[in-house]
Amino acid sequence: MTRAGPHIETDAIVIGGGFGGCNSLYKLRNLGLSVKLIEAGSAFGGVWHWNRYPGARVDSETPSYQFNIPAVWKGWNFSERFPGDDELRRYFQHVDDVLGLSKDTVFSTIVTKTEYNPVSRRWTLQTDTGLTATCKYVIAATGSSYKKHYPQFKGLETYKGTLVHAADYPDSLDVKGKRVGIVGNGASGLQIVQTLAKEECELNVFIRTPCFTIPMHQRSITLEEAEMMKGYYEGIFDRCYKSAAGFPHNTRYQSAHQATPEERKELFDELWARGGYSFLVSNYYDFLLDEKTNGFFYDYWVQKVRQRMTNTEKMDLVAPLKQHMFVGTKRPSLEQDYYEMIDRPNVTLHNLKKAPIVEFHASGVVTGRGDDLHHHDLDVVIFATGYDAVTGSLLDLGVTDKNQKSLTEKWENGVLTHLGLMVPDVPNLFMVYGPQAPTSLANGPPFIEMEVDWICKAIEKMQNNGIESIEPTQQAAEQWREQVFQASQRTLYPKTDSWYMGANIPGKRREPLVWLGGIPSWWKCCTDALEEWNGFHTSP
CATH class of the missing domain: 3.50.50.60 (FAD/NAD(P)-binding domain)
Structure with a gap:
């Protein structure tokens, strides 16, 4: 009121x-x-004021992810290629200090x-x-x-455990020794999973649609490198303003159909090794226009992902050999060690297409269809369900x-x-x-x-x-x-x-x-x- x-x-x-x-x-x-x-x-800070969940990190890389205001950038250097939420909050404080x-x-x-x-x-x-x-x-x-989007599951109000949304993640939440459920498989869900999987907890990841990911290839940036890059800022930002998606990457004006399989693999390997969104924004222009080209991307991606895992059942859920999505048509996520983390024994993946969440009750959730129902006790449930x-x-x-x-x-x-x-x-x-x-x-x-x-x-x-x-x-x-x-x-x-x-x-x-x-x-x-x-x- x-x-x-x-x-x-x-x-x-x-x-x-x-x-x-x-x-x-x-x-x-x-x-x-x-x-x-x-x-x-x-x-x-906007979303970076609110995003405090484990592993929260931007997926646009520096130096293009900042204000192009010389008074601001002259006195600031990011310490990582893809800054985390803490550093971005400090950055906004710096912006305020400079601009008042x-x-x-x-x-x-x-x-x-x-x-x-x-x-x-x-x-x-x-x-x-x-x-x-x-x-x-x-x-x-x-x-x-x-x-924030909160799914309206039956019986949600009866759940007695800890329920949080990724955008409202409390600093005080300790998952050590707890049974944790994560609902949602976009960027925030991925970052939370690959971070909490390293904790001494039992992680239950409820997946309806596998996410499409690209390796982040995170690295530290030295002060010397950051200062040197400022000499290129004018060109970098000019390229951002003129590019299709606001990134300073090179654009390839060639259809994948004009390349041989060997040429495609050579380009895919090169861009995959760069990390970040290069694999999409610097690749063949028609992957979002043509189903067959998109299939080339998927086939390359699925082999790259599967070779990092050992558990076949998990592999088939998160990276099925048969293409289940069009690459890039959902928000692509950048990952560091997501597939190694979900391959760990303390992480259980639940296929919601086969056994959807039926209801919540006091101690957890029930999944399944018809009479084939399964109860999962959970101390903590995290909704990484977006906005x-x-x-x-x-x-x-x-x-x-x-x-x-x-x-x-x-x-x-x-x-x-x-x-x-x-x-x-x-x-x-x-x-x-x-x-x-x-x-x-x-x-x-x-x-x-x-x-x-x-x-x-x-x-x-x-x-x-x-x-x-x-x-x-x-x-x-x-x-x-x-x-x-x-x-x-x-x-x-x-x-x-x-x-x-x-x-x-x-x-x-x-x-x-x-x-x-x-x-x-x-x-x-x-x-x-x-x-x-x-x-x-x-x-x-």
Whole structure:
């Protein structure tokens, strides 16, 4: 329940304190606007403020996973190729120390209503603490991974053990000597499993769909190497802005069908040895477009994985010889020693396709079908079940448009945006890392920087031309939605149930939630639109 409290009047409100929110606050202040940021957590970091589960680590590598702000990066060096959650929280503290963001931030506050007044042409925000705010511009930088998904199993409320979500993992949880169950097999589930398997515990991993993984090849970065790399930052970030997915990797404009089997293996071996996302983003371009090419990738991958394991039954579950998925159409995970860890005797794998979870009760879970039921006693259950991704956190803001229609109602028949940046009849509300933009298929920080730059250019153009508000036209948004669908249909993504398609949440509409045409084509549409306000309605 919202309590009466203080009020803020300002030019712009930024919601969310991750990469998108921090970048927005910094750049909008540089425009001369008065800006306040409202953050649900007690510190900056976004998903890295919340992610504290064992083994939590980013899978975009440094140095491209950071703000391209010289004042920030000159005084900071990451110690690992793929930094862990602790180091990323320290990084965000450094960002605040340099840019002074916290002086314009309200922490530990959740926005519950975001309502537009068409008479005053201002937004009013309400929060769970009683704080209210009025502003001209709203930047919704709530991210794709905030609203946690809890599966609704029968009898879950009767479970007497410890139940945690990966995004709410308590520092005090000790699993030593305990029977632990892990439900969920995406990036967080994988990282938790490969970490907890080393503990003196009995690990039960409940797997419905095996994950597709790539070796991380983690390593330390010396201070000398980190400082040397700064001489290449301009080129590295420029490459990120121009690449399909925001990574600085080379792109291969060749179909796998144009190569011999020997040539394919040579390239696969080379990219596999590099680790990270090179195996996907620097490989044959058509692996997400052509089923046969995708099969080449799968066949190579499955042999690489199986040779690291000894238990045939486990091997057949996590890396079956017959292709069971299209490589890359679910979020690929980076692993360090996942397959060696699940091969250990203290780890039991449960095939949920053969024997799904039927119910929870006081001491654990029951799996099986019909009369063939099995009870599993568990002291701890960890839900690594992800998020209501991309749209969930936006809908929780309680956005109401100029016609008093909620965003939930507006998107009842599908998400509708223009360029993934704005919504029809929702003036001066900009989305960062939202739906129908490259978002979750892009390396976050460089892509977010491009979005924030566009927003700042739009606001600056409004100020210079006496424009009070902008909003996309219904026609432009419908045309963009059709482009999003057409880009998706050219790929293998629609053939897979994933959170990219909204398929991980029961009852959620199945549709492409991200732009699958790559950053350059999206960015051209954005810059063209800004030139003459194409697809936008402006009001003086």
